[in-house]
Amino acid sequence: MNSTFPSLRARDLIPTTIAALISVIVNYGGTFILVFQAAKVAGLSPEMTASWIWSISIGVGITGIWLSYRYRAPIITAWSTPGVAFLVSALAVTPYAEAIGAYMISALAFIVLGLSGMFERFVRMIPPGIASGLLAGILLQFGISAFGGAQVDPVLVVGLFAVYVVLRRFTSRYAIIGMLAIGLVYLITTGKADFGTIKLAAASPMFVVPQFSLHALLGVALPLFIITLTGQYMPGMLVLRNDGFQTSANPILTITGLGSLLAAPFGSHAFNVAAITAAICTGKDAHEDANKRYLAGIACGLFYIIVGVFGVTLASLFLILPATFIATLAGLALLGTIGGSLANALADPKGRETALITFLATAANVTLLGVGGAFWGLVAGLTAHTLIHGQFRKKYYAAKGSYHADQKS
Template sequence: MSTSVVNKNKLTDYWNPVIAGLVSVLVNYGGTFILVFQAAHIAGLSPELTASWVWSISIGVGITGIVLSWRYREPIITAWSTPAAAFLVVALASTPYEQAVGAYLISALAFLILGLSGYFEKVIRLIPSSIASGLLAGILLQFGINAFSGMTLEPVLAACLIVAYLLLKRVTARYAVVGILALGLILLLLQNRVDFSGVELQFAVPIFTTPSFSWHALLSVALPLFLITLTGQYMPGMLVLRNDGFKTSANPIVALTGLGSLLMAPFGSHAFNIAAITAAICTGKEAHEEPSKRWVAGIAAGVFYIVVGLFGVTLASVFMALPSAFITTLAGLALLGTIGGSLTNALSDSRTREAALITFLASASNIQLFGIGGAFWGLLIGLIAYAVLNGRVLNLVYKAVTVQSHKK
């Protein structure tokens, strides 16, 4: 074999995984990262604090992905928790930012302890998947509704995005969200609706926020954040790795991402974890025909995340210049797949269907009682419904009472 052929093969060994890592990062930022800016806007964060959020989560995700991929020689892609970001759009409306940061710390510490303890699989089994899916679908429902309610205020813009999404979904489902982001930006520029003249390439400066702690934040933010990230990110993320033949234990992944989240929380990072949807770009054959060469994609993705994070101010200013109708429509369309998948999983088992449906409706109603947010009440009501309808203890009590009545 000639030297040129050998060099070409070596180049392919690295080039394909690097491209896969880049595409994964672009899909992540171009898709649901808009939720971070939406949550920051709801919380009333300054551009500097928003940029610190972008910096902390991007740098954290980049470093943990590089370390894990290098250590285990597998494409372990880490990312921010998308369901958690969607949840925060609602939660931060009634939670002071300092208390939210305290909740981030508590949730991250719980993941660190969970990873170090080795009880990840056991904890997962304690939470009925249908209830967890119903909770996630209920939290995200409003985003799906907002994707279409935008047609009332911005009929042309919303309609163009929806039609483009359907067409792109038919042609290239994986890049549909990135496609409508690009098309939407072009449309806004043609309409002179956005002005990027003031956007400058600037380095982000991390800002430390002193956390505060409260029962409200613990129950309304920390607990739902932990459960949503556990069931909405770690479970499907590990499934993606397993489906492509990779065997790394979940425990070191949970521990390292938990530690990273703990360190970055005071700078605004809400949670990062193993990626699910975008990870498939790097774990499958698209990255490389040989599974043993795909770990390079994890390194590349980590590097690209760090680069974007360094310029968090620029990214924040770009997104903040966009109309709110564009952001809500884009976010809703980006989450359609997650909403649909959650609903399917929630209602797939006839034995738990009604309890999951109750969880979904209770979560979607966003109950506010005693200063505690709707995610907690939706989960609590769902678990009570599950225990009443499916709980083994109640079944044993029912059987015991039935036996006694027959004896009498």
């Protein structure tokens, strides 16, 4: 992508800001309930929970803004969703201060990995077809959920779909914002979403003195590192590559790791490059000109910071939205990315079969040994590719040589 700033106009801000807003809504409305569940398991007070939300929202906001601005790419950062899902059980048997220490150790590991360059070399080895198959498999469930909600609220789902189709026909750029606006009006007028009970109050960060133990190292830090690396960083980097952004993984790992390290004493468990919600901001729906999509990353960061300032009170606003609305909104917003990923995955006749294996294995979303379906889908695809074509070793040395050449330049 172009490393210089393109000329910007006011209308460039509209599609990128809307893509960012939808990404934030999906992130908070779709999975943030896990943070409240983990906080309850840990026995945290409302003030400590607010500090967790403050630290993680401010942290992903600042890192996302900086990375997007610095590398002119829509680098969306977010908290580790599989990580917080793991913490729902881990915090039940780990003292909170020791968990904080574990968060810091995990963050240090990401900094070291980023500085080493090893992860970037591995990402470069992955064939484009397998990368696209992995992304399509991850996003498939969201596309299905866009229509599956019709069993729960057929009027809402059919209405949103109709709005989307009509607007795509007449004004493609504003299809998503139109669907969002009309959907919110419907929810408010029918009483399915009541925002009147939300009262804004600024969050106050609370510092927790970290403690370190072997139990927390093995029971929290190590699993959190592995889960976040395989469930977030890997698909997140492939989302960027799938849409043509070649930003190195090294600074992303280093900056998000550093941010996680600084935010951990205030409750933040880990933040990283986003995957699913990032796909909303990296494709053509965010902006036709790829060189201007970095604006979506900056807008996302600003939205996260605003939510973080108000902590629990503003984060709760997104939880009021019905799950069916969130799922339909996300699924329709990701249609273009899902279609593009499938097309890229099947474009090369030689690699079509291994890309399809990756897609199906990932879509199955099987969790083994505590590691999610994205990792095992990638393992299945790379294993098949190596056995069928025998090119993975060759790609390793090519990627290694390319990486060292980039370092010298």
